[in-house]
Amino acid sequence: MNATAPNDPLEARDRPARLTVGVVGAGRVGPALAASLQLAGHRPVAVSGVSDASVRRAAALLPDVPMVPPAEVLARAELVLLTVPDDALPGLVEGLAETGAVRPGQLIVHTSGRYGTGVLDPALRAGALPLALHPAMTFTGTTVDVQRLAGCSFGVTAPEELRLAAEALVIEMGGEPEWIAEESRPLYHAALALGANHLVTLVAQSMELLRTAGVTAPDRMLGPLLGAALDNALRSGDAALTGPVARGDAGTVAAHIGELRRHAPQAVAGYVAMARATADRALAHGMLKPELAEDLLGVLADGNGPGTTDGTGSQEPR
DSSP states (O other), rough: OOSSSOGGGGGTTSSSOEEEEEEEEEESSSSHHHHHHHHHEEEEEEOOOOSSHHHHHHHHHHHTOOOHHHHHHHHHHEEEEEOGGGGGGHHHHHHHTTTOOOOOOOOOEEESSSOOSGHHHHHTTTTEEEEEEOOOOOOOOSTTTHHHTTOOOEEEEEEEHHHHHHHHHHHHHHHHEEOOOOGGHHHHHEEEEEIIIHHHHHHHHHHEEEEEEESOOOHHHHHHHHHHHHHHHHHHHHOOOHHHHHHTHHHHHHHHHHHHHHHHHGGGGHHHHHHHHHHHHHTTTTOOOHHHHHHHHHHHHHHHHSSSSOOSOOOOOO
């Protein structure tokens, strides 16, 4: 793959040749990846974006790279990053292919976790080389993202003949390629969303509750605790479970639900759902004694009812 013969993926067996890079969709991901590729010697030449925030991100991460329409990005670049929301990706690919913007031999890369390379079939039929490279990282839209890509895992899906080229690009961005089969992409993405996206919600809710309880610096209180919990979970899995659910302390869980009903009723459903999932896993791994699980699961069943608890697990009408 090089400027004179971009349609030969075998040249990337060791590392990709220097490529001109374009970005369609200057959200939080695209400019950061293009900046990482620039550090590896590739040359960003064009970026597209519509919002004021997109323009600012592109200016900060890709200074002096012109903002142009999507079709012009493809006209200028040998490697095109499609970094648009998942739901917009199929229509974008179809539109670019139908208008003749896709060139034979052009590398078309999307960064969606949900899709493999099947979504790029219209571009493939136009002669493009399709790659799915999804960074398993949360992005801020700032220069810190480029640093975070060091050691970041990428979910990689590509035709077998392009696998080495795809993995080489990831390595050049500082990442670690992890091969994901086409049919496994939705499950892979669901797993990441379950862990990362829901973690943000849980932490934000926990900080709100701590502030309500009078804690002046909930971030400082939670930082060491959550850091240790995450480290333990990554090392030991379910064996890292602690707390009242894993112990079968039904009275404590009932008291929690009662307090949440009084102070943060919007958090009750999430607490009960996570407590049930925790109880199931603790039972399955022999950590929660069956004789204690019955009372605990009864409290959790009552937790979705309309009443409030009195701290002992009994229900009182509102």
